[in-house]
Amino acid sequence: MKSPRRLSKADLNLPCKEMxxxxxxxxxxxxxxxxxxxxxxxxxxxxxxxxxxxxxxxxNGRQTAANEPLYLPAxxxxxxMTYGMYFCFNISSTEPGAGVLLxxxxxxxxxxxxxxxxxxxxxxxxxxxxLCNGPSKLCMAMNISKDKCNxxxxxxxxxxxxxxxxxxxxxxxxxxxxxxxxxSSAGEWAxxxxxxxxxxxxxxxxxxxxxxxxxxx
DNA sequence: CAACCGATGTGCT
DNA sequence: GCACATCGGTTGA
Numbered sequence: 001m002k003s004p005r006r007l008s009k010a011d012l013n014l015p016c017k018e019m020x021x022x023x024x025x026x027x028x029x030x031x032x033x034x035x036x037x038x039x040x041x042x043x044x045x046x047x048x049x050x051x052x053x054x055x056x057x058x059x060n061g062r063q064t065a066a067n068e069p070l071y072l073p074a075x076x077x078x079x080x081m082t083y084g085m086y087f088c089f090n091i092s093s094t095e096p097g098a099g100v101l102l103x104x105x106x107x108x109x110x111x112x113x114x115x116x117x118x119x120x121x122x123x124x125x126x127x128x129x130x131l132c133n134g135p136s137k138l139c140m141a142m143n144i145s146k147d148k149c150n151x152x153x154x155x156x157x158x159x160x161x162x163x164x165x166x167x168x169x170x171x172x173x174x175x176x177x178x179x180x181x182x183x184s185s186a187g188e189w190a191x192x193x194x195x196x197x198x199x200x201x202x203x204x205x206x207x208x209x210x211x212x213x214x215x216x217x
Numbered sequence: 218c219a220a221c222c223g224a225t226g227t228g229c230t
Numbered sequence: 231g232c233a234c235a236t237c238g239g240t241t242g243a
Binding site: 082134179185 | 235
């Protein structure tokens with residue numbers, strides 16, 4: 001295995017949709033104040049384009065204090081609370097208001113600590129495939145919260161960054177499908193294929209059988 | 218398996 | 231008020 005290389009500003013200088021695909025196979029790394037390191041491979045992402053995209057936080061160019069990080073330079077962390085108790089973690093891209101949601105990871109390092117960060121009721125019975133298979137599960141496992149991580153520059157931060165360890169994800173392994181949890185009031189945007197995942201990964205949050213079948217035919 | 222539901226805070230209308 | 235880029239539990243086919 002190659003030694004991992006940290007991703008820089010130049011690496012992440014990408015438009016939203018390209019970044020979503022580029023991030024598949026890369027590593028998300030979190031260093032805690034205790035010095036412990038958590039690491040996972042990104043296996044599922046979603047693109048939120050802003051502007052025309054009705055499912056986006058920044059639909060119609062809406063800009064507020066809460067979604068400001070999406071307007072900051074590519075590689076800025078955008079963490080927001082949803083449903084009153086969960087967080088979602090995004091990375092801003094080059095287009096103003098656009099970002100990539102990280103939806104699932106394959107846990108690689110600090111797995112026992114990740115389990116502790118997930119619901120306390122799960123007394124060590126959590127499988128690796130259930131640790132980070134969802135946008136908010138991933139935040140819990142990686143100890144990512146709005147107060148700790150929002151607005152961090154992940155190309156400079158000492159507590160949150162991305163790495164490339166040379167494991168390439170080739171195009172044929174990538175499935176695209178509609179995004180998860182988008183209300184039908186978003187119209188066509190609820191169906192637009194802006195979710196991407198690694199087809200062979202058991203760590204994906206939700207599979208799209210039809211899209212997977214279409215890959216091989 | 219799927220469908221449904223309650224928990225729960227924030228920022229809009 | 232109400233909608234929400236969710237999760238974890240329960241119910242029922």
